Amino acid sequence: MFDAEYFWFDTFSKTLENVEDVEKEEKIENTAVIFIHVELEDEERTSKIVKNAVKTFKWYLNKVNKEKIVLHSFAHLSSSTSSPEFAAGVISEIKEKLENKGIKVHTTPFGYFSEFSIHVRGESLAKVFKEI
Template sequence: MKLLLLYAPDYWLKPFEKNLPEAPDASGEIQIQNAVVALIHAEEKDQADSAGVVTKAIKNIKWLARKFQANQVVLHSFAHLSSSKAEPIFAEQLLQQIAERLRSVGFTVATTPFGYFNEFRVHVAGPSLAKVFVEI
């Protein structure tokens, strides 16, 4: 798994175009302030240890959220961080597991529409720590 974690004082997203035919219809916009935005790329090798990958992803997201006192998280499937890609159904399940576990410890979690190209705007804070790349 590859994670690009961004601390965003302001985040906005709107579904643009469905790119997976089996994806449910999505509409509407997401607008969130003071959030960790996690761009998540699930890789083929993640399927061998999905529980471990989920746990490590959550630890990294929580770590950055604590640094900025953020209690909101945006999870966005972003299949552009590696040439190795997991099957879409597996990637979607990973995102759901991460979301459920973060919610269970008090985070407000938004997930962007899976299987869509999206239009989005991210205001990333200036400190170096506001932009973190993690390889799991």
């Protein structure tokens, strides 16, 4: 999790055939950025994962005084990966629950490599790792 002055991304290449074609470039300022990875083991505990992720992300937003968040699927955080369909569903569910709590949520296109740039603040809490 990162407390970012900005996060900019531009879709680069499609990595999954079954996702819709997307060309998107966006810059989100003054946001928390979450690199999120869903593991194979998570498929057996979906509701717990979603609940804990929402709780953790809300905690982080409060700590860094942010009102919006970027969820960026980053499957390179572990050697264990869930199915793409399951990961997309979990990210979508987390997004929906955060939005229901009044949080503005941006997501990068799932199933794409994206070029990105992030300006992370220097404070200790600007860079936090949590395993859920």
